[in-house]
Amino acid sequence: EDTYLEGHFDAVIEANDRIEPRDWMPEKYRATLVRQIAQHAHSEIIGMQPEGNWITRAPSLRRKAILLAKVQDEAGHGLYLYSACETLGVSRSELTELLLAGKQKYSSIFNYPTLSYADVGTIGWLVDGAAICNQVPLCRTSFGPYGRAMIRICKEESFHQRQGFELLSTMMRGTDEQRAMVQESVDRFWWPALMMFGPPDDDSPNTAQSMAWGIKRDTNDDLRQKFVDMTVPQAEALGVTLPDPQLVWNEQRGHYDFGSPDWAEFKAVVKGEGPCNTQRLAHRQRAHDEGAWVREAATAYAEKGVRA
Numbered sequence: 001e002d003t004y005l006e007g008h009f010d011a012v013i014e015a016n017d018r019i020e021p022r023d024w025m026p027e028k029y030r031a032t033l034v035r036q037i038a039q040h041a042h043s044e045i046i047g048m049q050p051e052g053n054w055i056t057r058a059p060s061l062r063r064k065a066i067l068l069a070k071v072q073d074e075a076g077h078g079l080y081l082y083s084a085c086e087t088l089g090v091s092r093s094e095l096t097e098l099l100l101a102g103k104q105k106y107s108s109i110f111n112y113p114t115l116s117y118a119d120v121g122t123i124g125w126l127v128d129g130a131a132i133c134n135q136v137p138l139c140r141t142s143f144g145p146y147g148r149a150m151i152r153i154c155k156e157e158s159f160h161q162r163q164g165f166e167l168l169s170t171m172m173r174g175t176d177e178q179r180a181m182v183q184e185s186v187d188r189f190w191w192p193a194l195m196m197f198g199p200p201d202d203d204s205p206n207t208a209q210s211m212a213w214g215i216k217r218d219t220n221d222d223l224r225q226k227f228v229d230m231t232v233p234q235a236e237a238l239g240v241t242l243p244d245p246q247l248v249w250n251e252q253r254g255h256y257d258f259g260s261p262d263w264a265e266f267k268a269v270v271k272g273e274g275p276c277n278t279q280r281l282a283h284r285q286r287a288h289d290e291g292a293w294v295r296e297a298a299t300a301y302a303e304k305g306v307r308a
């Protein structure tokens with residue numbers, strides 16, 4: 001029977017079709033998906049913090065409403081992804097415990113501080129821009145619930161990216177001081193944004209197997225290149241300089257050449273030694289503790305059953 005089921009799995013992968021939760025799958029396929037989807041879900045939830053930092057200090061009612069809505073969208077993305085992960089047999093509360101115990105990761109990018117309001121625009125433009133580049137191909141991932149969650153998430157991320165670009169272009173049309181704020185913010189976020197795509201392909205232990213299983217559709221380096229190619233013209237339109245002296249159009253390759261991020265810094269941030277790792281997890285733990293009464297009340301209500 002096992003060979004029959006394995007044959008079915010291989011045929012679905014071969015045909016670029018979807019594996020669904022009740023289909024047989026290799027244990028390692030399941031484990032890889034739990035790892036990646038959980039890391040992605042945690043990123044959305046922890047990713048609420050850097051921008052959330054500016055909600056009470058937004059410069060106008062309009063900017064505050066936009067930012068509030070954007071941060072709420074991230075919470076929604078986290079919930080779609082935890083639900084997708086639950087179809088693989090792990091509960092959201094187990095995943096939260098693993099995050100809080102430091103046993104599962106979240107994206108390195110959210111361990112950097114947001115020091116000015118321009119960072120809200122830069123995160124929308126560069127961080128959501130990188131997220132879209134990485135996530136559009138994931139709409140075609142081989143695991144059904146993950147791919148379907150990605151379709152909805154990508155629609156909202158595109159809107160977030162436009163929001164960031166619009167904020168920055170408004171500031172670039174403002175005073176010299178505002179233009180300097182934008183440039184300073186882009187200088188800080190450019191390299192960490194490139195690190196979002198993960199280590200270089202020759203140092204990425206998971207890429208080969210994840211590509212073979214159709215979990216990932218592109219390699220880390222290919223997506224990083226795509227992001228640079230799409231972002232340079234946007235930087236020109238904004239009038240900001242990307243902080244990379246090696247950034248230059250390569251006619252032969254038909255792509256931009258660019259410098260290498262500081263991979264030692266990346267490794268340190270992933271290990272927990274970034275500027276805000278401790279603060280981010282402590283904040284998440286506090287929110288979890290303060291929400292205990294909500295979980296208890298919801299459980300008590302569910303136990304009573306629904307009465308018409």
Ligand code: FAQ
Pocket residue numbers: 035036039040041043044047048074105106107108109123127128131134195196197198199203204205206207210216220270
């Ligand atoms: N940060 O072998 P690979 C967002 C880990 S967007 C931390 O290449 P893989 C939207 C990796 O887990 C951000 N850790 O791994 C938003 C592995 O460790 P492990 C979230 C990283 O999985 C915007 C090890 O390094 N997006 O949230 C990072 O094949 C604004 C070796 O790496 C996603 O998660 C990193 N940057 O490729 C929200 C997208 N990179 O687990 C709020 C889905 C790698 O073996 C505001 N994920 N690691 O111990 C993916 O596409 C992949 O998982 C990659 C990594 C490409 C991130």
